Amino acid sequence: MMKAMNTSLIDMRDIGKTYGGRDVETRALNGIDLRIEKGEFVSFTGPSGCGKSTLLSLIGLLASFTSGRYRFDGLDTAVLDRDARARIRNRRIGFIFQSFNLLSGLTAAENVALPLHRRGNLGPAEIEARVETALEKVGMSHRRRYLPSQLSGGQQQRVAVARALAGRPALVLADEPTGNLDSKNAKKVTALLASLNAEGAAVCLVTHDAGLAAQAPRTVELLDGRMVADQVNRG
Amino acid sequence: MRLSADLTLALRLPLGKPFATAATAGLLAGCMGLALFTFSFLYALLDGEDARLNRFLGPFQAAIASESNNWEVIIFIAGNGFALLILFLACVNVGNLLLSDAGKRSREMAVQQALGATRRQLIQQLLWESAVVCGFSSIPGILAAGWALELVNASALLYFEEPLRLGLPALAVFCVLLPATVVLAAWLPASRLIQTDIEEALREDAAPPGNNRLYGLLVSLQVTMIVVMVFTALVFAMAVYRGRGAQPHGLPNTLVAEFTAADPQFIGSLYRRLSESDAIDDVVLRSRIGLVTLKGKQALVLGYAGPLHRLGIRLLEGRSLGPGDEAVVLVNQNLAWQLRGDKLILGRFVNLYNREYRVVGRVADGDAGAAFGVSEQIPIAYLPFSQAAPSITSVVIMHGGQEKQAREVLARFVDGKVPYRVERHRDRADFGMALTRFGLQVLTALGCFALLLTMAGIYGLTADAVKRRDREIGLLRALGTRDGQVVWDIVREGFRVMLPGLLIGLLSVSVIALSLQNLLPRSLFLFCALATTAIVVAVVSVATWLPARGAVMPEPHEALRHL
Numbered sequence: 004m005m006k007a008m009n010t011s012l013i014d015m016r017d018i019g020k021t022y023g024g025r026d027v028e029t030r031a032l033n034g035i036d037l038r039i040e041k042g043e044f045v046s047f048t049g050p051s052g053c054g055k056s057t058l059l060s061l062i063g064l065l066a067s068f069t070s071g072r073y074r075f076d077g078l079d080t081a082v083l084d085r086d087a088r089a090r091i092r093n094r095r096i097g098f099i100f101q102s103f104n105l106l107s108g109l110t111a112a113e114n115v116a117l118p119l120h121r122r123g124n125l126g127p128a129e130i131e132a133r134v135e136t137a138l139e140k141v142g143m144s145h146r147r148r149y150l151p152s153q154l155s156g157g158q159q160q161r162v163a164v165a166r167a168l169a170g171r172p173a174l175v176l177a178d179e180p181t182g183n184l185d186s187k188n189a190k191k192v193t194a195l196l197a198s199l200n201a202e203g204a205a206v207c208l209v210t211h212d213a214g215l216a217a218q219a220p221r222t223v224e225l226l227d228g229r230m231v232a233d234q235v236n237r238g
Numbered sequence: 239m240r241l242s243a244d245l246t247l248a249l250r251l252p253l254g255k256p257f258a259t260a261a262t263a264g265l266l267a268g269c270m271g272l273a274l275f276t277f278s279f280l281y282a283l284l285d286g287e288d289a290r291l292n293r294f295l296g297p298f299q300a301a302i303a304s305e306s307n308n309w310e311v312i313i314f315i316a317g318n319g320f321a322l323l324i325l326f327l328a329c330v331n332v333g334n335l336l337l338s339d340a341g342k343r344s345r346e347m348a349v350q351q352a353l354g355a356t357r358r359q360l361i362q363q364l365l366w367e368s369a370v371v372c373g374f375s376s377i378p379g380i381l382a383a384g385w386a387l388e389l390v391n392a393s394a395l396l397y398f399e400e401p402l403r404l405g406l407p408a409l410a411v412f413c414v415l416l417p418a419t420v421v422l423a424a425w426l427p428a429s430r431l432i433q434t435d436i437e438e439a440l441r442e443d444a445a446p447p448g449n450n451r452l453y454g455l456l457v458s459l460q461v462t463m464i465v466v467m468v469f470t471a472l473v474f475a476m477a478v479y480r481g482r483g484a485q486p487h488g489l490p491n492t493l494v495a496e497f498t499a500a501d502p503q504f505i506g507s508l509y510r511r512l513s514e515s516d517a518i519d520d521v522v523l524r525s526r527i528g529l530v531t532l533k534g535k536q537a538l539v540l541g542y543a544g545p546l547h548r549l550g551i552r553l554l555e556g557r558s559l560g561p562g563d564e565a566v567v568l569v570n571q572n573l574a575w576q577l578r579g580d581k582l583i584l585g586r587f588v589n590l591y592n593r594e595y596r597v598v599g600r601v602a603d604g605d606a607g608a609a610f611g612v613s614e615q616i617p618i619a620y621l622p623f624s625q626a627a628p629s630i631t632s633v634v635i636m637h638g639g640q641e642k643q644a645r646e647v648l649a650r651f652v653d654g655k656v657p658y659r660v661e662r663h664r665d666r667a668d669f670g671m672a673l674t675r676f677g678l679q680v681l682t683a684l685g686c687f688a689l690l691l692t693m694a695g696i697y698g699l700t701a702d703a704v705k706r707r708d709r710e711i712g713l714l715r716a717l718g719t720r721d722g723q724v725v726w727d728i729v730r731e732g733f734r735v736m737l738p739g740l741l742i743g744l745l746s747v748s749v750i751a752l753s754l755q756n757l758l759p760r761s762l763f764l765f766c767a768l769a770t771t772a773i774v775v776a777v778v779s780v781a782t783w784l785p786a787r788g789a790v791m792p793e794p795h796e797a798l799r800h801l
């Protein structure tokens with residue numbers, strides 16, 4: 004008998020996604036077979052419009068696919084309702100966006116705490132401690148009371164990383180997290196992702212930057228909604 | 239802890255927009271105060287001298303059933319209905335203002351959903367936000383209502399036996415209104431912000447969320463409500479100034495002398511002597527005997543002597559009462575109807591105070607009751623004055639212009655034996671009607687206020703819809719569409735959307751017109767309907783034209799820069 008320990012974190016079989024307009028249909032993804040193990044670091048590359056963001060949305064249970072089968076940690080996602088998906092996103096997945104997406108009305112610390120509050124099973128002291136640790140890890144604890152508008156882009160993205168890692172996710176999804184950053188800040192964020200991965204989280208990183216992609220142990224290349232390469236990088 | 243997190247968030251998000259929040263809260267406070275004030279004021283209006291008579295359901299049915307209208311009850315229902323509709327309009331506006339910057343907010347909602355917030359949690363958060371705004375508004379709202387009632391107390395025009403206060407009934411109403419307001423105000427943003435397609439809302443180039451069906455529904459709904467309110471307010475205003483019922487029906491050259499607890503014997507001899515005096519044309523005695531329950535409805539029993547028609551109460555059939563009459567009674571139209579004997583009422587027996595009275599005549603519902611502090615548009619039985627026990631008696635004296643002389647005659651006959659008070663019938667009627675007229679004016683004012691709110695509401699909704707089409711409009715203009723064309727398209731869309739509302743409104747209006755049909759002649763109803771349509775069309779035009787104008791103000795390239 005297969006033990007649960009051996010199941011892949013992500014197991015996609017022949018996944019397809021079609022965006023349906025009334026008269027125009029866009030085939031965004033087609034025949035995707037993808038397995039990602041716990042603790043892996045995978046980068047996704049490909050030209051604009053090839054379906055990277057769509058794939059990441061599917062992986063993160065933000066959107067539903069039109070064909071195929073997707074198991075998340077052994078769980079068939081087709082049977083999950085909206086609230087169950089929300090629960091999984093809240094407890095198992097961390098998101099990092101290109102445009103940071105911090106809530107403008109909340110301070111850095113409150114932004115990091117918000118998903119923990121939503122979890123509903125953590126006490127205030129526990130939340131407090133986790134927020135502090137997360138902000139320290141990204142080097143932002145001295146800015147904990149700042150509003151997003153008072154932070155630079157790089158600082159905002161570091162807070163967003165703290166928000167993702169405070170939940171101790173099994174999977175971190177980052178869609179061009181360095182797209183809006185200068186190279187110095189981009190390096191910092193990439194390093195943070197690497198350290199997250201070192202602590203055991205699987206990381207999916209979408210990037211334009213070929214150099215950055217090559218640093219990842221595994222690179223998946225997409226073209227016109229299909230996977231055209233899936234290679235392991237050495238060195 | 240969860241609670242305080244939600245509350246913190248609810249406080250933070252609107253406080254990020256202090257101006258809009260203040261405006262929202264102020265608006266809502268006004269409407270809430272208005273609703274409370276209207277309720278308390280109208281409740282007191284119902285709770286006056288005829289409190290037992292006017293307890294809600296009885297007169298409500300009577301008002302519907304009788305051929306005339308019971309003003310207090312109509313005003314009570316219409317006034318509170320207006321106040322509730324206004325509160326609803328305010329809720330739409332609050333929702334609108336919570337939605338300001340909808341693009342950013344819906345994105346924040348999507349981010350929260352991506353981070354694992356369930357829909358229930360987000361709705362909870364919006365409810366908290368709404369509760370914060372509504373809660374803050376309710377305090378000034380209650381204060382404003384209290385002050386307005388004080389103002390009415392202080393005004394010399396209106397007199398209530400008890401000073402008006404925000405009593406238990408008003409408090410009970412408030413306890414229902416506040417949560418309803420919170421939910422209603424949260425509903426609009428919730429339906430707009432919490433989208434099903436998270437992925438779509440999260441896209442870097444996502445357009446602000448749009449929902450044209452909702453826009454149409456809300457505009458239509460507001461138009462329906464405003465048509466009903468404007469029409470009703472117009473009819474009432476017309477009734478006050480043109481129609482019958484709410485006009486003071488003071489009689490010229492008439493004095494009313496009021497005797498409290500005078501001996502009927504004494505009043506009887508006074509009556510005879512006055513009738514014989516040359517200085518006086520006619521005398522009518524009118525005394526209040528009490529209230530009885532007939533066929534499950536309350537009826538007023540009056541004793542009278544003299545030519546009743548001089549008080550404007552026409553005899554419809556049978557005969558009037560005269561000297562020597564004992565076990566006979568006159569019924570007014572309203573009571574006749576209650577007794578289900580329109581045609582056959584004459585000769586029937588009515589049991590009053592354990593005695594059978596034979597009906598000898600039927601009279602019209604009177605208009606002169608205001609001078610005696612009651613409405614006569616209720617069931618009334620008129621008994622011969624000789625049946626009256628000692629109570630409040632009014633001696634109505636018609637004098638043909640010699641007022642001073644008539645007063646002197648009266649004073650001579652009374653000769654200081656019993657205290658009394660004498661006033662002109664006109665002044666008493668004016669005073670008696672003041673409250674009703676004021677109530678009608680309050681209704682009219684509410685209608686105007688609602689009109690303004692609707693204008694603001696439709697303006698907000700249209701501005702929101704136009705903002706969503708910002709880029710599209712910029713592109714159209716860049717490609718050479720004339721500004722006038724763009725403006726016209728937006729205004730036309732507004733009209734297309736409001737048309738069902740207008741039709742439904744006019745339909746409801748015809749039902750209202752039927753139930754109020756004897757307030758006004760038919761032609762005036764038609765006039766009111768036409769005027770309402772014109773007013774509503776004008777309001778919608780302005781409310782859609784202004785944001786359309788705003789959309790073509792900037793240079794086309796500014797809108798396109800965001801592309």
Ligand SMILES: Nc1ncnc2c1ncn2[C@@H]1O[C@H](COP(=O)(O)OP(=O)(O)O)[C@@H](O)[C@H]1O
Binds near residue numbers: 022029
């Ligand atoms: N909501 C949508 N409706 C229709 N088509 C869409 C939608 N979102 C994405 N697409 C299409 O799907 C394809 C993949 O898009 P995306 O995943 O965003 O690509 P990438 O992130 O690699 O640039 C594109 O052709 C895009 O036009």
Ligand SMILES: [Mg+2]
Binds near residue numbers: 055056057
């Ligand atoms: Mg993309």
